[in-house]
Amino acid sequence: MIRSNCTVRVDWENFRRNLRFLSARGKDLMPVIKADAYGHGLLRAASELSRAGIDWAAVGTVREAELVRDHGYSGHIVALLSSPLTKEEAILAAGKKLIPLIHSFDCLDAAENAMRMPEAEGLVLEAAIKIDTGMARLGFRLEELEQVIERLAACPSIMPVIQISHLAVADEPDEDAYTQMQFEIFRRAADMLRRQYPGMRCSLGNTAGLLSHAGIPGEICRPGLALYGGNPMYGTSREGDCPELKPVMSVSTRLLSVHPLRRGESLGYGRAYVAESDRLVGWAAVGYADCYRRNPSPEACMCINGVRVPVIGRVAMQMTCVDLTDLPEAPRAGDEVYVLGGPGNAVTMQEIATWWNTIAYEVICQFGKLREDD
Numbered sequence: 001m002i003r004s005n006c007t008v009r010v011d012w013e014n015f016r017r018n019l020r021f022l023s024a025r026g027k028d029l030m031p032v033i034k035a036d037a038y039g040h041g042l043l044r045a046a047s048e049l050s051r052a053g054i055d056w057a058a059v060g061t062v063r064e065a066e067l068v069r070d071h072g073y074s075g076h077i078v079a080l081l082s083s084p085l086t087k088e089e090a091i092l093a094a095g096k097k098l099i100p101l102i103h104s105f106d107c108l109d110a111a112e113n114a115m116r117m118p119e120a121e122g123l124v125l126e127a128a129i130k131i132d133t134g135m136a137r138l139g140f141r142l143e144e145l146e147q148v149i150e151r152l153a154a155c156p157s158i159m160p161v162i163q164i165s166h167l168a169v170a171d172e173p174d175e176d177a178y179t180q181m182q183f184e185i186f187r188r189a190a191d192m193l194r195r196q197y198p199g200m201r202c203s204l205g206n207t208a209g210l211l212s213h214a215g216i217p218g219e220i221c222r223p224g225l226a227l228y229g230g231n232p233m234y235g236t237s238r239e240g241d242c243p244e245l246k247p248v249m250s251v252s253t254r255l256l257s258v259h260p261l262r263r264g265e266s267l268g269y270g271r272a273y274v275a276e277s278d279r280l281v282g283w284a285a286v287g288y289a290d291c292y293r294r295n296p297s298p299e300a301c302m303c304i305n306g307v308r309v310p311v312i313g314r315v316a317m318q319m320t321c322v323d324l325t326d327l328p329e330a331p332r333a334g335d336e337v338y339v340l341g342g343p344g345n346a347v348t349m350q351e352i353a354t355w356w357n358t359i360a361y362e363v364i365c366q367f368g369k370l371r372e373d374d
């Protein structure tokens, strides 16, 4: 279905550069390729991880884990969203050696029941045990862990292979005390679980944990945003902790029309823009149906031939107006307009996030929906 004029490109060479930069930080990596690899394409991302010899990957759903396995990825695949875990999912996971998250007694019940079924005969379900260290989202609390360990000990067909938890504020320098508290709870949980399962691995850090907290517990980190060239510490005093990241996604479209707008004339819905002087304007084929925000801040820009052009007027469903007056070369209908990335003074995902009053994660996840399937 062709419903957008936008072209989303993914620079896998830059993805590999980011992966190498993150690999050099001295931790094993479990790159996060959930949500279709943050919009960049799940299966291609999984192939890149195989090629780089990375043997842990984190996806969202068990179904995504299955797709990655069937695509040929042979490493460990953790499904971070495997809730609620159904019996079918648990058996599928055991059969394909996928690693669902067990984060609640409901999950544990489901996994135990599944592994008692005749179809599960001879199978072992590898599991990631999620600990709530302060996110209060998914996971067992420290005081529940003794009971979890007892239940697991009584069910040898469930094998915890990794302990996982997630950091709430690792990107915020002012919140370091909270992050340290999360580290401490994580360490205590690991002490308890490792008494029973000495070979169990531990993974706590996201991008910010990996890049900004040298003493982070757990030998495996799970970077997501940084792989795609985003900096979760953008705008904080930690911004410089990941200077070498390269942008991976770019989005472009075309100019549909170019024409003068004389002083005093208005433009678009609501006459939201009125020219204070003679302008040259153009309509680019991208709008809120193409995941562009309808109400970006007044600083919003796009880029033509490497030069920025301001967004003006009201963003429409499939069109947005840009002010072309200051371009050094006369623009024409059909010219390529970069919404994100591209050559020259490229617009970054962080800038768009600021103009949209959101975070870089949302920008790439949204634009990723326009990507043609692999």
Ligand SMILES: *Cc1c(COP(=O)(O)O)cnc(C)c1O
Pocket: 032, 034, 080, 165, 166, 205, 206, 207, 208, 222, 223, 224, 225, 226, 232
């Ligand atoms: C999304 C996610 C990550 C990756 O976080 P980034 O900030 O993108 O590095 C890591 N762990 C869990 C549990 C996640 O959900």
